[in-house]
Amino acid sequence: MEGFFRFSLEELPFIIISLVVAFTIHEWAHAYTAYKCGDSTAKNQGRLTFNPASHIDPLGALLILIVGFGWARPVPVDRRNFKRPHLYGILVSAAGPVSNLFIAFLTYLLLFILDSSSLMPMSGKGAEFVSSLLSTMLHLNIVLFLFNLLPFPPLDGYRILEDLAPENIRSKMMRYESFGAVLFLLIVLTPLDQYVIYPIFDAGVPFVVNTLYDIISPLFI
Template identity: 55%
Template sequence: MEQFLAFSLKEIPYVAITLMIAFTFHEFAHAYVAYRFGDSTAKNQGRLTLNPIHHLDPIGTLLIFIAGFGWARPVPVNRFFFKKPRLAGIMVSVAGPVSNLLLGMLGFIIWYGLVGSGLSAGLPEAVPNFLDIFIQLNLLLFVFNLLPFPPLDGFRIIEDLVPAHIRPKLTQFEQYGALIFIILVITPLDQYTIHPILNNVLPTLVGGLNDFFYQLLT
């Protein structure tokens, strides 16, 4: 059975808990920032909550364990209610990935807090194993969601950064977003698009934060 999974059976519980937290905070962050900028669409649909049930997509979550990639339920956003649509759009899009960055940093703070206090020595192996996966997956989600491909947050940020007359042209690509995403992830093209970015940016980010918190908290 394990050969059909993207993670080992030992890692499954840690991954499941991490994704439940990571996806929930990611989507809640989108909904909260949109609400603060005047759009109550997500709030009215019950998405302004930290209840994972309202954010997890069954198929998207299951695929992570099988294929190594997946998704949560996208938060609905109506730009019509934003007083400053471009600024609000950027802030809403950035909020999700930033929430995962903060969660990854929190993982480092907890771990090196335990190390610095001497409590880590008496902890069961499950604690460092969980924190390692918690940090890695949240930072992966941070970097991955900022990639400039539809339907990721990075693409939406670009839509709001480009001149107004270019935005409609980019928006046309969104209808093909899911197909483009799947092609880039599961075909050999990923070796020339997504993987080079992740294989360079992610280790640099993890290593840099690790060194920073090690020096700061130990």
């Protein structure tokens, strides 16, 4: 059974909890930002909620556990309701990855608090469980932050790039979007990810961790 999953059985509880939290808040952030920008489509479809059942795609979540790649239920957005479609489109697209970065910040902060016995006295298995969960949540949310900013459809980074592009380039991007999505799947589901995706994570994750450390650590000196 353990060999069926990408993660060990010991890791699975932490991965599942972290995924549920990360996906739920990520999609809620999209829905909330769209609503504040004038589009109530997601709200009307029950997506402006912290209920994981509204955001988790069972197949997408299962594939993450099996192959390390999956998805949540996309939030519906009607850009025609935006007074400034491109600016508000960027804000809505960026809200998801930014929410993951915010979760990473909070979990790293909690790890610092946990390590400070005077602030949060805890020891034994309870401390070990909380520490493992927070560490997993920290790493996973940084990965989701970086991954969703990749400039491939249908990721948030591509949507941001599309809204930033001049009209003539944007029309070409929309025309070839389906081919870009196929290319993206070929990259993440084949050994090509070792040359395209993983180098980004290898450089990006330590950079984000170190940046968060530089922000948080002075608070505990």
